[in-house]
Amino acid sequence: MPLTLPDLDGAPRALEWRRPAELTPASAPPTSRRVFAAAHVVPDPWRSSRAGTYGGEAAIDLDTTLALRHRLWSYGLGVAEAMDTAQRGMGLPAAAAMELARRTMADDPRGGAGVAVGVTTDALTSTAPTLQEVADAYRRQVAVVASGGGTPVVMASRHLARVAQTPADYRLVYDQVISEAPGPVFLHWLGPAFDDTLAGYWGTTDTGQALDTVVDLLHAWPGRVQGIKVSLLDPVLEVRLRQRAPEGVDVFTGDDFHYTDMIAGDGRTHSHALLGAFAALAPWASTAFRHLDAGDEAAFRAVLEPTQAVSRVVFEAPTQFYKTGIAWLSYLDGLQPHFRMLDGLESGRSLLHLVEVVRRANTIGYFTDPDRTEERLRSFLRAQGVD
Template identity: 55%
Template sequence: MTAIALPSADGTTSAFTLGPPANLTTSSSPATSRLAYAASHVVADPLRASAEGTAGRIDWDATLALRHRLWDLGLGVAEAMDTAQRGMGLDWPAARELARRTLAEARTRDARVVVGIATDQLPEGGAGTEAVRAAYLEQLAEVEDAGGQAVMMASRHLAAAARSADDYLDVYDAVLRQAGEPVILHWLGEVFDPALAGYWGYEDPAKAMSVVADLITAHAANVRGIKVSLLDAELEKELRRRLPAGVHLFTGDDYHYTDLIAGDGRHHSDALLGAFAVIARHASAALARLDAGDEAGFRGILAPTESLSRLVFAAPTRYYKVGVAWLAYLTGAQNHFRMIGGFETGRSLGHLGDLVRAASAIGLFDDPEFSATRAAAYFAVHGIG
């Protein structure tokens, strides 16, 4: 294997040789011990992708191929969520089309999909809670009419309009009562999106948790679960202890997922993770070990991947999608490294180099020579090599 020149976030460049792929036994069947969804990204049309918008700028064939890769590994797909740049390049018309296409593909193979709904058809700023409620209900109807189950994503518009916890409860109550199928809620912390600070009416997450727990208890029959993306493992554990029987806690904690999914013997988290789109083979193999009752084997496969995930999701965390697309490019899951909205510029070349090192350390690259060639060529056109 030839060494390549890799930049680092510390401003240096050094020679690096990619290591061998991990020896993993994956499963094409969904896990039986846990529910597991990977939030997948969108592949841009490289000839037209720019900061001008999303219309006509998605490579649909490549985007849907990513979903089939996840299904082939027994993972469900969480569609049109923040990993797909929802609200950060992917607008509602494109998200609606993405949901329709993915749901249609899923029906060809009886695959698992959940779809994010939000309020992003509203103009920025100035929307009241009634408009927010109507926007959620519009998207809920679109997703359910297409045969999908909804994930009720946190709304920037609601965060701006709400004056108390009661405003949140009124909106969520209306949507949950209207839903034809149980909904997954999504608590996305400000580390992922600063506009969501103070969600649920409180700056203190512990106080907000009481609002969430009471909401879910009041609507337990209409709530399938809640995805918690706060990067706070202890708060997640406390919330899952307070959930009614039959309501799932889907971890969105891309820093601590191994322990949270393994659980404490009484409670565990299921998975709805952007990280799983990056480490899909590892996730599939680890869940197969957990299904077999081998928790040590599960931890042995999955725990080492957290170092890569922490780097992908490093602050500013909203740019984690760049790492997802970069590693998909290096593994051959897509044939370029461009993103809708020009989002790939959100990370430095040094960060991308560090991702190569961390991915190699866990054997992410099935064909190291191929991945090294792609990485070297990309850095070379930026004057590194």
């Protein structure tokens, strides 16, 4: 019997479960692109609460959290650890993020080669640090990642955005971090769509001028900077960066609205992938890359393009709450035992939004056991006082 649930306007609509999708995922890493999925964190439901508020703590269910990472590796995907989907700056303190990174790198069947780890300045306690203190905070986390065999991803820093005045200030910090890193690094250009405190990053609100600064930085460090993740939700700018990036620097799309086109490329350049969406869509991503590895772009698109509708509703504004949709799908599909999040972020979306995520996911045959999904959905809604 179909469920009747409200749509985004509150009007009742029937929901009939689709059969689970028939996919043929790979187990080995793709050969045509470098691919990382940003895995989320599952908290201990008994102990986790608003981190730093009323004595709360960021208590992690480590077994379940690591199991999600092993699942991604089993599909041939790399794991992006301690980045935005892992709640950096939104409930996961710096020390906990680094400890999780150590455990993930230790578990990686590829000895750390399958892990990219976000490093940032969240260990700083001062709201107005010096540029040198920002650089030192980066360096300490870079050392942790390098010692575990992973690749550090130098994330955009809220502290640096606050204290840097010019593009030269950014270069001063990034040049020091890159030059003193024990090995190669990735950079991360994160836009205000994900974090509005980063508006004007690279010392300007003019994206063309910011692009010039980033390109100059990439050219200054051949062999040291081997990739850059672009999370701007701006396909035109991402293509321009691909065209200007030096040889040996891979551009990783973080565009969860347009990843199919970005990865497929334009015949001259293409993006690699470092995406939060792929944490929820790993079997589809793995299957699609099998086709791309075989040179069949049409089959790649046929598998991946239908997933964009799911990703777009998960990542709709305010985009910083996309993690709620990732955890929601993981819970409904039986990958974690509860729908609790660090810092209470499960409340970041309305019930109407969560139901819409279910509808979109159902269109691609997302749920491997629809009976279990329905039982969990009904139970959750009843707990919210909704019949």
